Amino acid sequence: MLNRTNDWIDRDNPPPEFRPGPVVSMAEVLAVLAFIRRHLRTISLTCFATLGLAALYLITAVPTFTAKALLILNSKATLGDAAAVSTIVESQIGIIKSESIASAVIEKLDLAQDPEFATGRGRGMIHRLLGWSKPETEASAARYALEPFERKLSVKRVGPTYLVEITFDSRDPDRAAQILNAVAEKYITHQMDKASLQDQKWVKDRLNELSNQALAAQKALEDYRKEPADSAATIDELAAAAVSSKSAYDNFRHVLRKTEATQQQSSPVFDASLVTAASPPLRASSPRPKIVLGIAIVGGLLLGVAIAVLRDLLDRDVRDRDIRASELEYRLSTEDGRIERALPDAIRPDHQSEASAKAKSVRLTGSG
Template structure:
């Protein structure tokens, strides 16, 4: 007959799988101890909670609210992109253009943000650096440059999922101002969606084409006027007409050649780099509620923090009382202001009694 031995079990308590090991058990005594601790220190916790709520309410009253305006742009590429990585690169590059300093300068100049107190007021570190001589003083000439830093800090842009959508936001103390600035950012980006070099050369190309076209028209008009008004068919007249005809032909050839070069350059650019077509999907509107501070979050943090502070104060109080009790038990006992000290064995009362008992003679009663 087989017998089982507890020491030969196929699995022991320490070798049990983690899923089958018994978890920590909270006894009733521990629960009662926690409840007693909270009941004993309830006044301290209430005081800290009321103080924390008061500080939170004062913070909500004193802080200046911030409003966040939102808008959405779609950035399409006319070229076929092979994979998701290429699409992500394209969208991230456009986000960098939206947040670039050139867009910020254009919006600041258009809306006059350099004179706006929200952007013109220097930060603490900037004031300290200017006092120490680490930066130049703020003047009207460089006021726009000082406004760029807070402008870029308030502007943010991010991609919406794996799409061509870009969400841009702007923070401001004034909700109408936030929406106005964000719409201006979207407008400047859509207007200047080409690269910086193309934007700089576009005006020069148009001006040059107009100049060559004007010269060609003037030369052709001069030739027609001469043919209409000529009276004699002399050698000098023929020579003059040949010169006018050559000037008109040269001007027309120069205009046609430059126009051909421009068209060829545009075709080459379209083949070498993607062309973007950006449009505004959702315009910015004035936000109805402040994005910061949020009263629920502030009050919740104040309540939790004050309760934890009250618990910490209660624990420190219990520890101080425990140390005080231990110190009283370990100290010397005193009664009536006197300190009891052990007596030598020669003069202790019990030893005196033993000595007298040994030296006292014993008398026997007489028989008669």
């Protein structure tokens, strides 16, 4: 006996895969085409208006150029899981975006006097004229430049790697590359200075001081021994001073090495290097004409359709009010029984319900 696959199918309630999809009737298609024909002028004018606004924006907008650079963070320590690596890399990103790096770059390139970074100085000038703030200094000018600088600087990690991408936006492509390379240079220098305590100024001064004291004590001992009449007590005193000075110098060096070893064991140390230096971008990153014009076209079409739908709704409401007023007038004239008239032309078969059956002329005879 052959089994039919369609024996078990319920014809009244078939499975989803056997159900027909939604069908668009010809009447609906014709209605849409009629709607477009009626309001083609409105939709076209709205689209041209949005295109004009977009073109005006492209003409007046100041182009922005984005320079890019790539850093790599080489860890000297053995790291644990991926979460620990991510935390450490994110901390280095925070250092790159820190106020100390930004302030150093602003000072080095004198960005406080650049009009692009002095956006907040106008408000400060008004406050000074009104007596609400102190006169501007170089430090306050640098503070005003910090906000736009931090807004234009962007730093992000490239996937699950040690690579960090840095970008900077500016009106001048050469200026964008110059600032970005200065940021990378300051960060690398900051990491190198932090890697060794012996490179810090106060440590160098202390080492030089202890070294000079040890050399002076040793030289005093040697000079005294050359004299013909020397005293054993004096020699012992000078020798003790020389040993003490040398011991102080050695102990300080030992403490420095121990402190650096402890720091390297407690937290990983990164050697940052520049993989790709920033170069002046060839094209502006914003505004993008294709995207702006595309948005203007789509927005103009949608706005034009919305206006057309609104006009249809308003026209329909006006027609409905006219029909209701005409029906009311007709009923009043019918009840009076003394007027002979026909229904107005406003009541058409495609805009009435029950009143459409009475669209013919009706002759009434008064009782009087």
